[in-house]
Amino acid sequence: MTTEIVRVPLGDRAYDIQIGENILGKAGEFLSPLLKRKRVVVVTDENVFAAQGASLKAGLAGIETDFIILKPGEATKSFDEFQKLTGRLLDLGVERDDIVIAFGGGVIGDLTGFACAVLRRGCRFAQIPTTLLAQVDSAVGGKTAINAPQGKNLIGAFHQPSIVIADTASLNTLSPRELRAGYAEVVKYGLIDDEPFFAWLEKQGTALLAGDASARIRAVKKSCEAKAAIVGADEQERGKRALLNLGHTFGHAFEAAFGYSEKLLHGEGVALGMVLAFEYSARLGMCNPDDAERVKSHLGACDLPVDVHDLPEVPPASTLVEFMKQDKKVEHGALTLILADAIGGSRIVKDANIDDVSAFLKEKTGR
Numbered sequence: 061m062t063t064e065i066v067r068v069p070l071g072d073r074a075y076d077i078q079i080g081e082n083i084l085g086k087a088g089e090f091l092s093p094l095l096k097r098k099r100v101v102v103v104t105d106e107n108v109f110a111a112q113g114a115s116l117k118a119g120l121a122g123i124e125t126d127f128i129i130l131k132p133g134e135a136t137k138s139f140d141e142f143q144k145l146t147g148r149l150l151d152l153g154v155e156r157d158d159i160v161i162a163f164g165g166g167v168i169g170d171l172t173g174f175a176c177a178v179l180r181r182g183c184r185f186a187q188i189p190t191t192l193l194a195q196v197d198s199a200v201g202g203k204t205a206i207n208a209p210q211g212k213n214l215i216g217a218f219h220q221p222s223i224v225i226a227d228t229a230s231l232n233t234l235s236p237r238e239l240r241a242g243y244a245e246v247v248k249y250g251l252i253d254d255e256p257f258f259a260w261l262e263k264q265g266t267a268l269l270a271g272d273a274s275a276r277i278r279a280v281k282k283s284c285e286a287k288a289a290i291v292g293a294d295e296q297e298r299g300k301r302a303l304l305n306l307g308h309t310f311g312h313a314f315e316a317a318f319g320y321s322e323k324l325l326h327g328e329g330v331a332l333g334m335v336l337a338f339e340y341s342a343r344l345g346m347c348n349p350d351d352a353e354r355v356k357s358h359l360g361a362c363d364l365p366v367d368v369h370d371l372p373e374v375p376p377a378s379t380l381v382e383f384m385k386q387d388k389k390v391e392h393g394a395l396t397l398i399l400a401d402a403i404g405g406s407r408i409v410k411d412a413n414i415d416d417v418s419a420f421l422k423e424k425t426g427r
Contacts, residue, residue: 064277066284068200069292070220077200077224077284081273084112084188084227087119091186094222096157099124100186101149103172104163105132108190111233116163116188126152130168134320137167137206139215145175156183159222165191165238166198166326170213173204177219187221190230192242192276193327196249196283197304199224201291207320211386212312218296226284228276239269240364241327244307244334246279247359249286251334252303255404257282262358269362302408306398307334313383317375324371331364332371340420341399351403368424377421381414 063080162172176185189199205216250258268275294301311333318324338352360366395412
């Protein structure tokens with residue numbers, strides 16, 4: 061069980077991302093040097109616990125372990141569930157130097173990380189992501205949050221984990237839909253600043269989705285390397301880190317319009333959002349329409365939504381724009397978008413013309 065290691069360079073808060081297949085059984089080995097006492101609390105959800113709980117228990121043999129098992133789904137990233145979780149952690153006597161393990165996808169990682177960011181004014185946590193989306197994106201970089209009625213991830217904090225353990229064998233337990241949704245975040249790294257990686261995904265993406273172990277490890281490592289470099293340079297998203305939100309401003313608006321429900325998974329929203337970002341860039345004359353079509357073609361070939369009419373229903377443009385106005389990147393009431401000059405050439409565009417964005421979305425939605 062050899063592992064690939066990616067270092068997130070944050071000085072005295074730097075940490076490793078351990079990547080490999082069937083490495084869950086080594087969780088205790090990875091964690092033990094970090095523990096002040098041989099005790100952890102694991103926060104997970106019912107689905108992950110049923111599928112992989114026994115493997116993690118075996119990997120943590122010799123370490124006192126308590127499990128907190130939550131309901132799966134985006135609705136768990138709420139203030140109500142956050143309040144319940146912090147209460148449970150306090151009842152279990154979690155101390156500032158203890159490590160709480162977030163064992164699951166992005167919902168569990170975001171919620172647990174935020175709870176740890178504020179519990180006793182900050183306690184340590186570890187990420188053991190079990191979805192592709194979490195392994196390549198949400199588990200890395202220290203963004204933690206819960207959702208608000210006004211929008212996604214609007215209540216949160218930057219709080220870095222002590223370690224990330226990404227077992228690519230965990231991906232075998234995902235539904236094809238969940239795997240595809242996570243793949244959208246992998247594609248994002250190629251679109252931001254690495255056209256050769258996107259070209260590799262065009263050739264190997266279907267193998268990755270079909271279960272090719274080496275392709276999965278390479279994609280996870282490459283994505284983590286890209287994110288680690290950006291986070292190391294701009295931890296709190298004052299500049300370049302905002303590029304990681306390519307497609308997210310559009311995508312989050314669709315997620316909010318669907319009430320963060322199973323109708324639209326986060327990665328599905330991101331896929332559609334990236335297509336729209338490229339199409340809007342082409343509309344502005346920033347990128348070649350052929351690039352936008354290439355993005356749409358690849359994501360569509362992976363059975364991800366690439367047109368608003370691929371959705372269960374089409375929200376009106378006015379609704380989408382109102383949610384976009386709540387985006388975290390809004391400054392002085394002006395909309396910031398991540399747009400593209402080319403595949404592998406994205407950039408931050410501030411003061412985006414909201415009326416033009418609205419007209420663009422109205423053309424796309426017909427509403």
